[in-house]
Amino acid sequence: MARSMFSTLCAGLKATFCGAGWRSAPRAPVVSESLMRPEGERHYLLALPSKTATGKRPLVVAMHGAGASAKQLFGMAFPPSPLSMWLEIAEREQVVVAAADAGKGGWNDCFAGAERVAKKDDVAFIGAIIDRAIAEHEVDSERVYVIGVSRGGLLAYRVATEIPHKLAAFSAVLACMPPPDRARMPEAALPALIFGCTCDPFFPYQGGKYFYTLGFLDSVASIEESAKIWRELAGLPDAPVVSNIAHRNSWDKTRTTYYLWGEGSDQMQIGLYKIERGGHAEPSCVQRYPYFINKLVGPQNADFEVAEAAWDFFKHKRSRRTETASLKETVEIVEQ
Template sequence: MIIGGALGRWGRWIAFAFLVAIGLATMADAHPADEGDPWPGLMVNGLERHYLLHLPAGWQASAGALPLVIVLHGAAGDARSTADMTGFSPLADRGRFIAVYPEGTSIGVDPPRQTWNAGFCCGAAVRNHVDDLAFLGALIDRLAAEYPVDRRRIYLTGLSNGAMLAYRFAAQFPEKIAAIAPVAGTIGGTAGADQPPISIARPDRPVPVLIIHGMLDGYVLYRGGVSPNIGIPGRFNVSVDDAVRFWAAADGCGARSTRDVTSDGRVIFQAYGDCRDRAEVRLVALALGPHEWPVAIERPGGRTEPTAALIWRFFKQHQR
């Protein structure tokens, strides 16, 4: 079972904006500093970038090194709405980690629709060849220089276009990331008709991966293919099974996997163990899940858990 519902007064609008798809929806302009968390700027390759930073409540520099969780919005999303939607900030207070919400770019787009350059998707970030890999790398270095970030425990999650960038960054820089948790994303595809297929390169070291994806996703299709909802002829994404096989091979996992299903059959859990360097590959497939960040996910036995908490529980099991 997927538990939905509004998250605050903008919940329905946020859910709609993410559902309408990977670079084509319009969201209200957000002002992330309004609610108290810092909204720093960072110059990368001549572009001023921004990120919303949440330090755990009561944090003190003398408390020791802290894990870092980077949360990437979807296309047409923004940092503040993603913080509100995912719930990582209050979880960071309880779990004692730093949560950071970077923001994409919208160069030449009016009204702004922030996207990430994941290679084949999405929007203006791809057209303008924005180096979001450099941005994330610089962001990690900045935070590690200013705060006691535990570089062995840096984690990356994201929704849709943000999930695509999470895949890409982890494959390119596996030495920087302890684990990733992409939601409703893909490892590759084509940007449109007559465009070459693009996929992430195989990493040179294992990366633990938790994949969460709705099987009724109409925008990043679970079984792969051309989405009827995107509006870009020929835009194609590879399947979730392709992503699972890719990471199981990259992590050197055994051929066998375990499988568990909730009593109503709506949530399928698959896990590959026996991987190199204690890595693992897990899949949470939501039988009735659309293209969204699920608020909570039912686990076998009937207990539900917020998606952010499920991801954090996975992250805590891994460090570089």
């Protein structure tokens, strides 16, 4: 009895201060990489599947949130991120995954001005990671994806806006688009997957800005307006296909609804995961944040894996550059 009570106490303390993780699948090995940029040496981690490539592989570039790091995103620093599931996906699906490091000053995301970007261009850094992976690691240039969480999600919007020609799709987790009058808006359509929580204490689901975020965060568009911007650019109909994500645990008070515009998984689609009563924490069944963190940022949904949902959205999508080029050639031939 005493041993059982001690074990229960230890498990409770671990969940409170360390979180919990249940991982058993093989994970891709990780190596440290660096690139010389105009602003100096930049760093990132690269997960390469252990099996020899039999063909060109997809690439996912992941961007961490404010105050975090590439190590934290890959589960190698406290608190381990649910996005660390990408290491298992990389090994299982033969995907190359890069976790970029913001470095000093954090990301120059979609709210950063020209003067700040001139000193440290993070979009160009992400573009350089993509170019190097294509040149050195048998990456398919038509299957390149980016995903970012929180401030990294703001950068994902900026990357998708400024270098859409390098991407097949992108995902923003717990991040809203800037209002149209505050930043450059996208001009090229891309498949987009957005995750938003209705009780996020940092990025209001309904848009705007919470007074207590002071000068650390700017006013944002709503999550649904963010999805609408990309949906309208893609020319997709107003009405989505709506599905409820199966609920797993009675103690989890959050609920998730998935909205999907666009029919084919290999075509243009816009997806939105709306997590009712969820806070500023990436959903995960197996990688749980510590209790004290959830008390600070709000409940973490436990019904699905954010990384698996993103990969399911990404995996059949390819860059539309070839399609666009073929269409242009056809038009030119007809005109002649």
